Amino acid sequence: EAQVTQNPRYLITVTGKKLTVTCSQNMNHEYMSWYRQDPGLGLRQIYYSMNVEVTDKGDVPEGYKVSRKEKRNFPLILESPSPNQTSLYFCASSLTGAQYTGELFFGEGSRLTVL
Amino acid sequence: AQRVTQPEKLLSVFKGAPVELKCNYSYSGSPELFWYVQYSRQRLQLLLRHISRESIKGFTADLNKGETSFHLKKPFAQEEDSAMYYCALNTGNQFYFGTGTSLTVIP
Numbered sequence: 001e002a003q004v005t006q007n008p009r010y011l012i013t014v015t016g017k018k019l020t021v022t023c024s025q026n027m028n029h030e031y032m033s034w035y036r037q038d039p040g041l042g043l044r045q046i047y048y049s050m051n052v053e054v055t056d057k058g059d060v061p062e063g064y065k066v067s068r069k070e071k072r073n074f075p076l077i078l079e080s081p082s083p084n085q086t087s088l089y090f091c092a093s094s095l096t097g098a099q100y101t102g103e104l105f106f107g108e109g110s111r112l113t114v115l
Numbered sequence: 116a117q118r119v120t121q122p123e124k125l126l127s128v129f130k131g132a133p134v135e136l137k138c139n140y141s142y143s144g145s146p147e148l149f150w151y152v153q154y155s156r157q158r159l160q161l162l163l164r165h166i167s168r169e170s171i172k173g174f175t176a177d178l179n180k181g182e183t184s185f186h187l188k189k190p191f192a193q194e195e196d197s198a199m200y201y202c203a204l205n206t207g208n209q210f211y212f213g214t215g216t217s218l219t220v221i222p
Contacts, residue, residue: 102164
């Protein structure tokens with residue numbers, strides 16, 4: 001089944017303890033991106049990647065890192081999580097170039113709580 | 116700067132009544148606009164995009180560049196339309212989402 005898979009789905013951690021949220025897609029999409037969803041603020045883009053080894057900042061990149069070593073994977077890294085990073089995180093992917101439709105395919109979301 | 120505005124956080128309509136979810140955007144270039152929907156316990160998914168000018172599940176949305184709006188409309192709401200709706204703007208590489216409107220269709 002074509003989909004975007006995020007792990008973990010739920011995580012409670014403590015301030016300062018590094019964590020990684022993985023994202024993997026099996027649709028051979030070039031474009032991948034991360035969003036955080038907070039009440040009253042909607043979805044805000046954290047980072048995006050146009051292809052392997054090409055990443056760029058979105059609207060709210062502070063406190064996050066990403067890497068794109070393989071086309072299918074786009075992990076989100078929180079080097080030193082803080083309570084203001086408690087949020088619901090979504091990974092999404094899409095085609096680009098000649099096959100571009102603009103449609104983003106979303107993962108199920110990862111709910112992160114930082115104590 | 117907020118690029119996509121959805122003024123209604125919550126919207127309730129009766130079944131069979133018309134529904135309009137408002138979306139306004141701010142972008143100096145040529146906008147590419149979408150409506151995404153999230154049904155209960157499902158993933159966020161594309162509902163429709165302005166370039167295709169299609170009707171999906173009875174919903175339509177027209178891009179009005181003069182008013183910088185992309186309102187979502189349906190003439191007769193159904194209970195299954197109850198969901199969270201997000202308007203989104205693509206500026207090339209970046210997507211900007213509104214804060215979302217939670218639509219409830221009352222039987």
